Amino acid sequence: MATATVALDTRHPKGADKDQYFAMLRITDERKSKYYPVKSIPKLNRTFTKKEFDRIMTAQRRTDAEKEYKAHFDGFTRRAEDCIEKLDIFTFEAFEALYIKNRGARDSIKAAFEAVSMSMRKEGRIGTAVQNECASVSLEKFKPGMRFVDVTPALLEAYEQDMIKNGRSKTTVGMYTRALRAVFNEAIGEGTISNSIYPFKRTSKDRNKYAPPTGKGNKRALKPEAISKLYYYTSDIPSQQQAVDFWKFSYLCNGMNMKDVLNLRHKDIDGDYLTFERAKTEETKGEPELITVHLKEDAKAIIKKYGTKSISPNVLLFPVLTDKMDAEEQYKVLQNYVQWCNKNLKKVCTELKIPVLTTYSARHSFAGALKDSGVSADMIQEFMGHSDVRTTKAYLKNFDKKVIANATDVLVPLKKVN
Numbered sequence: 001m002a003t004a005t006v007a008l009d010t011r012h013p014k015g016a017d018k019d020q021y022f023a024m025l026r027i028t029d030e031r032k033s034k035y036y037p038v039k040s041i042p043k044l045n046r047t048f049t050k051k052e053f054d055r056i057m058t059a060q061r062r063t064d065a066e067k068e069y070k071a072h073f074d075g076f077t078r079r080a081e082d083c084i085e086k087l088d089i090f091t092f093e094a095f096e097a098l099y100i101k102n103r104g105a106r107d108s109i110k111a112a113f114e115a116v117s118m119s120m121r122k123e124g125r126i127g128t129a130v131q132n133e134c135a136s137v138s139l140e141k142f143k144p145g146m147r148f149v150d151v152t153p154a155l156l157e158a159y160e161q162d163m164i165k166n167g168r169s170k171t172t173v174g175m176y177t178r179a180l181r182a183v184f185n186e187a188i189g190e191g192t193i194s195n196s197i198y199p200f201k202r203t204s205k206d207r208n209k210y211a212p213p214t215g216k217g218n219k220r221a222l223k224p225e226a227i228s229k230l231y232y233y234t235s236d237i238p239s240q241q242q243a244v245d246f247w248k249f250s251y252l253c254n255g256m257n258m259k260d261v262l263n264l265r266h267k268d269i270d271g272d273y274l275t276f277e278r279a280k281t282e283e284t285k286g287e288p289e290l291i292t293v294h295l296k297e298d299a300k301a302i303i304k305k306y307g308t309k310s311i312s313p314n315v316l317l318f319p320v321l322t323d324k325m326d327a328e329e330q331y332k333v334l335q336n337y338v339q340w341c342n343k344n345l346k347k348v349c350t351e352l353k354i355p356v357l358t359t360y361s362a363r364h365s366f367a368g369a370l371k372d373s374g375v376s377a378d379m380i381q382e383f384m385g386h387s388d389v390r391t392t393k394a395y396l397k398n399f400d401k402k403v404i405a406n407a408t409d410v411l412v413p414l415k416k417v418n
Contacts, residue, residue, distance in 0.1 A: 002029035002090045004080035006073040008053050009035055020047035025076050027084075027095060034092055036099070038076050107193070109146040110136055112183045124327035127259075132183075135176035138163070148187065151180070153199050156210040170213040177212035222365045224372070226354040227251075228413040233348060243344035245302050247362050252299040252411055254291055255363030258338050262320045267313035269295070269303075296412060369411055 005028075008021040024035040048056070056066045056073070083099040084090060113136035120129035139146055142159050156177060163173045181200045187193045201209035222230065231248060235241045250256050259279050268276050274293040295303075308319050316322070320337050321330050342358045349356045370379075 002027055002084050002095070004028075004077050004084060006038060006057075006077055008048065008050060010050075014047050019049050021050070021053070022047055023053065023073065025080055027080060027092070029090055029092070036096075038073065107148055107187070109148060109151065109180070109183070110140050112148075112187060113179075116183055116186065121328070126327050126331035130331075131175060132179050135179040138176050139180065148184070148193050149197060151184075151197075151199050153208060153210040156199060160213065174212045174214055177210070181212065222354065222357065222361065222368075224369070224413060226352075227365055227369065229352045229354055230348070230357075231413050233352065235348070239340070240344045240348050242306070243341040244348055245306065246341055247345060247357075247359055249299055249302045250359060250362035251366050252296050253293045255366035256291075256293070257363060258341070258359050259334055262316070262318055262334060262337070264317040265313065266308075266310060266315055266317055268317070296409075298412065366411065369413075 005026055006023055007026045009024040010021055012022070014020040014022070023038050025038050027034050027036065056062065056069045059066065062070060080095075080099055083095055086098065087094050113132055117129040117132045117136070120126075120132065139159070142162055143150065143155070160170075160173050160177070163176075164170065184193070184198060184200065188195055188198065199210050201211040230244060231251075233244050235244070246258070246261065250258065250261055253261070253274065256276070257278075260276055263279060264274070264276060268274050272295050274295055275290050276293070277290055293299075303317065306319075307317050308315055321333055325333065338359055345358065346356050
């Protein structure tokens with residue numbers, strides 16, 4: 001009779017001291033053992049030392065966390081034993097079909113989203129966690145109690161149509177279904193569901209699979225005349241002037257988004273140049289993608305006007321966020337500041353009689369201004385640090401700083417005389 005137990009996978013030590021191990025479900029039959037992932041409890045540790053694991057499994061007086069893990073591990077063991085008993089003849093293939101595929105497919109999508117979001121919040125990825133939580137609420141509303149096995153290409157098509165019918169954009173549908181796809185990919189990677197129930201298109205050959213839609217996008221880039229009006233706008237109302245100045249700073253600094261603007265530090269500036277890593281790419285593996293900005297005189301003036309007065313290189317450049325804030329608080333302050341800027345930008349746009357815009361339009365306007373001036377798409381992608389540049393990185397070299405300075409001189413518009 002095959003046996004099941006949760007044990008440490010000592011074949012693959014983890015941690016700086018190589019004394020940490022993942023807990024795995026170990027199935028043994030005729031002296032042959034195979035290991036299967038045990039889904040972790042996000043709010044607790046993912047790896048254990050041998051001493052920590054022994055306490056969980058054998059201690060008479062356990063802590064609350066140890067009790068929770070013991071119950072968690074016992075649940076996996078019981079389900080595995082149930083599957084073994086149902087098999088007339090045990091084989092690892094038959095066990096996997098019954099245990100991994102069926103158990104994982106019955107797991108709740110809502111619970112999977114909650115686990116992923118909890119992990120993201122612990123890592124400080126608050127914005128992505130919020131987006132996942134919104135996706136979970138939307139999908140649960142469409143089909144309460146949705147399980148992995150319920151998610152088929154037909155269901156996803158129906159979900160998309162229902163969202164569109166209720167006034168949601170394809171961009172929103174795309175964000176939510178891509179979040180669901182990420183949850184599927186993680187579950188498959190952990191071995192909790194079978195690849196056979198994956199409903200998303202991977203290649204053009206997957207004709208019967210679902211592909212998350214991509215929105216057409218709003219034309220957020222301002223035309224040259226509108227850019228000129230906004231760029232040279234002045235106001236006696238401090239809030240409106242500050243909103244315009246920060247839009248201008250973002251526009252002049254490669255379309256830098258506001259999160260990156262507010263996370264700049266004095267050490268990021270070296271003379272006439274500023275170098276930063278996009279917050280959006282911080283979690284990617286490998287060397288960080290650093291973006292170099294040539295600081296125009298107007299950008300320097302904005303730093304002088306609003307920047308913190310400090311000689312310490314690690315101090316934040318603008319006094320909106322602080323290092324004393326945790327990730328949750330920083331996210332809330334950032335969102336409030338962006339909303340405040342957008343509210344004031346709307347007033348300015350109405351006054352100037354130009355299309356209403358947001359802080360994010362600075363990124364599109366930056367790209368549009370360079371494109372209209374004949375700058376290559378490859379160079380624009382390099383300046384913006386866009387993910388699409390990955391396919392061109394293989395043959396593109398980093399641009400010389402002088403090239404960056406010359407190419408972005410076109411950002412400063414001609415002043416229109418009324």
